[in-house]
Amino acid sequence: MQFELTTTILDSLKEAIEQKNQLFLKEQLSDLYAPDIAIIINQLNISDAAYLYELLDDDIAPDVLLELDDDTRENLLATFSSKEIAEQLDNMDSDDAADVIAELPENIQDEVLSHIEDIEQASDIAELINYDEGTAGSLMAKELVSVYAFETVTACIEEIRKQTDNVEVMYAVYVVDNDQRLIGMLSLKKLIISHPLARVEEIYEPDIQFVRTNTTTYEVAEFMQKYDLVVLPVVDQLGRLMGRITIDDVVDVITETADENIQRMSGISDDVDSNDKLWVLSKARIPWLLVGMCGGIVGSRIIGSYEEQIKIHPEMAFFIPLIGAMGGNVGVQSSAIIVQGLANNTVISDKIAPKLIKELGVGLINGLICASIIWCYAFLIEDWKLAATVSIALLTVILCASFLGTFVPLTLNRFKINPALATGPFVTTLNDIIGITIYFLIGRLLYAFF
């Protein structure tokens, strides 16, 4: 049911492009939806991509443009004239058109805007590109149905009829006062069952949720998810209705946030994807690798201070990786649970103590299980002293890691820093160092006294 691009399909398309076999290409593309065609074009070099894009029907071409990777779109648009770009933007929703135009070089933006035939569309786009990226203003669309409180139901329906251009889904009707300030909404049901001459002010719902143009997209996403909203009006500082955000736009924000969190957790510092250039990928990854290196060097100094002991008891060295790895694993587990709880609002952020106690409880259970197993193993393979050292150290390390894994993300969150950072290499590196310190400290004590 869903199209999947294989190397075979891609090769046959590339061959057809080389032979300029338009008939074959058009036939292949006719069955596909815009996102599928975009996936194909993303894989082509720029001249092939431009050739294929030229073949697309006018009604699907703008959608394909929107679905392309940022890089591919940028390269493709660079081959277009300002007038050609304007033609593509004319048929897009205002928010999508604004996204595309915002990516263009600034000197071209005005030229493209001047070529857009629909003057209202042009002014909507011009307004939208002024909002900062990452704000509700940049996410909203201007297409909405709004009515004045003094209007009648009949006038309302006429307004809807005018504004219902090509929409499959009809969202709420917003009610504004004479100064364009949002004062409520009107459900479709109310509109249909009310008397045609009833006034909007008699039937509208004044209790309405909204955000401001400068609310962050992250907050918008959280808000719409929490309150199960499919559409959310956006107002400016004066409370005037400026646009509306629909849940499908927010879905992109949600997946991007999730992707970003996974990248932070994995020690990748910028937002990259596998199609980015080699050096972009390298640059995004090197910072946390260097942090890991520093951690490793600190670790080497700690172990170095026990050099004499290692000469006498080289078996101490055997369990260094185990202690380090377990501290890291437990820390990541604890912090993942807390980070998720914070994101889903199941953790009250000012109630740290109960969470810490619970995590320490889990750490104690799992720590005792792991410590018992390693005791048996080390006792059988080596001697009781090493067994005691490793198992006591392991339990202590697991408890420490549980504590840090809970405490660090909760603290970061208090200071409004993304707690996902804590679930990554940071907590792993920290636990590595603490683990080794505890291990050798316990080892020295045990070997010294017994």
Place this chain on the structure above:
Amino acid sequence: MQFELTTTILDSLKEAIEQKNQLFLKEQLSDLYAPDIAIIINQLNISDAAYLYELLDDDIAPDVLLELDDDTRENLLATFSSKEIAEQLDNMDSDDAADVIAELPENIQDEVLSHIEDIEQASDIAELINYDEGTAGSLMAKELVSVYAFETVTACIEEIRKQTDNVEVMYAVYVVDNDQRLIGMLSLKKLIISHPLARVEEIYEPDIQFVRTNTTTYEVAEFMQKYDLVVLPVVDQLGRLMGRITIDDVVDVITETADENIQRMSGISDDVDSNDKLWVLSKARIPWLLVGMCGGIVGSRIIGSYEEQIKIHPEMAFFIPLIGAMGGNVGVQSSAIIVQGLANNTVISDKIAPKLIKELGVGLINGLICASIIWCYAFLIEDWKLAATVSIALLTVILCASFLGTFVPLTLNRFKINPALATGPFVTTLNDIIGITIYFLIGRLLYAFF
């Protein structure tokens, strides 16, 4: 703008509940939306929760019930009679009602159904609870507007009027043939601009995307996201229209999937949250800890086989944590990029070679940077032999980890196993072992020959 529950608010509510201060409680709750009230109730003990729930207005109570944590809802419903539960379900959307009833003990389900007054709602719920969890059938709602192809526009609008019960958003109108098979859809615009006596068959859009009742919710989410759909019809094996899924239901699937992936990456094997019981949390985490333990034990055996060398060159032991940690970090970075590419369709899954080469390229750049730094450090602190060992081993380990981090998730994906598993403790443990092996191998060679 958004409500945040603090300990102060919670304590004042608890006190008011104890004093049965209904006036204060009702006033506090009247300003809040259902999800906020649910967050409060989740934090109360069951008798307090039941007391507070009783105080809610009838029009908000079912919404609050839906937003509660699974455990809290289960406990709360256990204090209700079947008739009371039925009253709550009567005003819910069919899909939400089915979700609630599916959680009840089986012997109570039929009793509750028999108490639902709206017979159509009862039969819709009865149908929906039969679909397996995790399928489109379990996700869909029965509330939709469908018309026959032979009907007129006027009849259509009448049908919409009848079915538009309390909806704020009007989704597409579906067109079915005489056997209830889905054959297309009708946009609202078409409906409004067409002649009242025009027949649906003359104006409908036959090109429509749909899923089957047994499609997995994961596929539904991917499908709706990819094709930017806000609503998607669901058909049975015979192509009959059974229900519709809206994007807001899918948002929950998307966040759950993202949460699940983060848990897999963090070495948590079941879907848990921080409010789960101690032993549930422990059980979900112990499996990967044991895997990590086994990895640690294997590591100890490998290091153990170099015992004599460590006695002579204890400085070899210093860099064990560094080598292990760096292998783990690089592996996690590589696999996170690939897992994300697979999820977002920017990686063609049958094209492994180019990805591997690129990842090795990134590994080479970052590996050379890290290896040079550690060379300088180890040369200054120790000697050139150790410096050579550590830096050569580090470069090799980073390249290996890049390779495994790319290869393992791509391979798992081919065999339809969730590649996120590979980004977690699995790849860390594997890289730990491989790293130590390479390190000591290179060390032995260098010390033996020079």
